[in-house]
Amino acid sequence: MxxxxxxxxxxxxxxxxxxxxxxxxxxxxxxxxxxxxxxxxxxxxxxxxxxxxxxxxxxxxxxxxxxxxxxxxxxxxxxxxxxxxxxxxxxxxxxxxxxxxxxxxxxxxxxxxxxxxxxxxxxxxxxxxxxxxxxxxxxxxxxxxxxxxxxxxxxxxxxxxxxxxxxxxxxxxxxxxxxxxxxxxxxxxxxxxxxxxxxxxxxxxxxxxxxxxxxxxLGKAYENLMIDVHVSNEKLKERAINIIMRVTDVSYEQASEALEASDLQVKVAIVMIKKKLDKAEAIKLLEESQGYVRKAIES
Structure with missing residues (x-):
């Protein structure tokens, strides 16, 4: 039926x-x-x-x-x-x-x-x-x-x-x-x-x-910001720079430089600035923090 x-x-x-x-x-x-x-x-x-x-x-x-x-x-x-x-x-x-x-x-x-x-x-x-x-x-x-x-x-x-x-x-x-x-x-x-x-x-x-x-x-946000955005075009690059500026209170130029130095990885750039680390050190700290930016910068 x-x-x-x-x-x-x-x-x-x-x-x-x-x-x-x-x-x-x-x-x-x-x-x-x-x-x-x-x-x-x-x-x-x-x-x-x-x-x-x-x-x-x-x-x-x-x-x-x-x-x-x-x-x-x-x-x-x-x-x-x-x-x-x-x-x-x-x-x-x-x-x-x-x-x-x-x-x-x-x-x-x-x-x-x-x-x-x-x-x-x-x-x-x-x-x-x-x-x-x-x-x-x-x-x-x-x-x-x-x-x-x-x-x-x-x-x-x-x-x-x-x-x-x-x-x-x-x-x-x-x-x-x-x-x-x-x-x-x-x-x-x-x-x-x-x-x-x-x-x-x-x-x-x-x-x-x-x-x-x-x-x-999984740690892909800090506050309400998309800190794991994939920087694949100019619009997303500008968004990434603005995210870094909002989290770290640095200038546009400093955020842009950090983004480039991090190979366009927003999480890494934020930790570099907040903890005054280089790229390799920031990546290591993020790995130890299981990818959570808040845990990394508060450690």
């Missing part, structure tokens, strides 16, 4: 947008904006579950493991989007946080029909990565029933990796396959079933929280 989609919150009709097809542009925008305001409150309700996911990811990183997002369609794209932003923001290895989308990389820009319907494909994609018990896998599916994600989570559990199911429906099918379930209930979409709207926004917020929080716990 086929599942009853009408029973899913993500497939139900929104009473507040029933006449949207006859609305004027500003009225359409107001309806969407009002619905979007409900998203943050929905995310707030699941923060304890998100905390569990952050803990899994942090522990995986400490053990040399990875954070792997798995999803199809919009859900898969959100995982890829969050993953690819980690290297420039936090100077992480591209393998540390990965986003896998059903149908492969080409599916990011062009839908691959039927890719999400194969649970064995989710398993195979994780096998290709050499998944281990040190990794954390987050399966993303707004409906909570995507076979590709179910297969991925089942395989991840079989190798004792930590697993998280992220959906927008209560008692979601994927929740049964994970150590922790995040079911963020944002309510019916403005356009019935179009989960690229509220559901996707909620999931992006949560993925941002998971990756950013775990990176902060």
């Amino acid at each position: 086929k599942p009853d989609l009408k029973a899913l919150t993500t497939e139900s009709r929104n009473e507040r947008s029933m006449q949207i097809d006859t609305a004027q542009p500003m009225d359409i925008l107001r309806i969407m904006n009002e619905e979007d305001q409900r998203i943050a409150k929905a995310v707030e309700k699941v923060l304890p579950d998100v905390e569990a996911a952050v803990t899994y990811a942090f522990e995986s990183f400490k053990q040399g493991g990875r954070l792997i997002y798995m999803g199809a369609g919009t859900s898969g794209r959100l995982g890829v989007l969050d993953a690819v932003e980690c290297p420039p923001t936090f100077s992480t290895d591209p393998n540390m946080v990965q986003g896998i989308i059903a149908g492969g990389e080409n599916a990011f820009v062009k839908a691959v029909e039927g890719a999400e319907d194969k649970p064995e494909a989710g398993e195979e994609d994780l096998k290709k990565l050499g998944l281990t018990e040190n990794d954390t896998v987050i399966g993303i599916a707004a409906s909570g029933r995507t076979p590709y994600v179910i297969g991925a989570l089942q395989y991840a559990r079989s190798v004792k990796a930590k697993t998280v199911a992220l959906s927008c429906n209560e008692n979601a099918r994927i929740s049964k396959e994970a150590d922790t379930a995040i079911e963020v209930i944002v309510g019916p979409e403005v356009l019935t079933g179009s989960t690229r709207l509220k559901a996707a926004t909620a999931h992006k917020m949560i993925l941002n929280m998971i990756s950013t929080s775990s990176m902060i716990l």
Whole structure:
């Protein structure tokens, strides 16, 4: 018997947008904006579950493991989007946080029909990565029933990796396959079933929280500054110089010189200035402090 989609919150009709097809542009925008305001409150309700996911990811990183997002369609794209932003923001290895989308990389820009319907494909994609018990896998599916994600989570559990199911429906099918379930209930979409709207926004917020929080716990922030930013262009170089200036209270010229002397490593430049050390000494102190700048400069 086929599942009853009408029973899913993500497939139900929104009473507040029933006449949207006859609305004027500003009225359409107001309806969407009002619905979007409900998203943050929905995310707030699941923060304890998100905390569990952050803990899994942090522990995986400490053990040399990875954070792997798995999803199809919009859900898969959100995982890829969050993953690819980690290297420039936090100077992480591209393998540390990965986003896998059903149908492969080409599916990011062009839908691959039927890719999400194969649970064995989710398993195979994780096998290709050499998944281990040190990794954390987050399966993303707004409906909570995507076979590709179910297969991925089942395989991840079989190798004792930590697993998280992220959906927008209560008692979601994927929740049964994970150590922790995040079911963020944002309510019916403005356009019935179009989960690229509220559901996707909620999931992006949560993925941002998971990756950013775990990176902060790893010492990749000082106060609220991105001290591990990867300096790969002029804009990021200027940002790096300004970060150094804010932490150390030196001039633009001194910050720039320290950044160059540190081979564009913001953490190292900060420790060099604060502790009056050369590059090699600053790197050694950071290693002894496990990469935490605050611990290094207060030692």
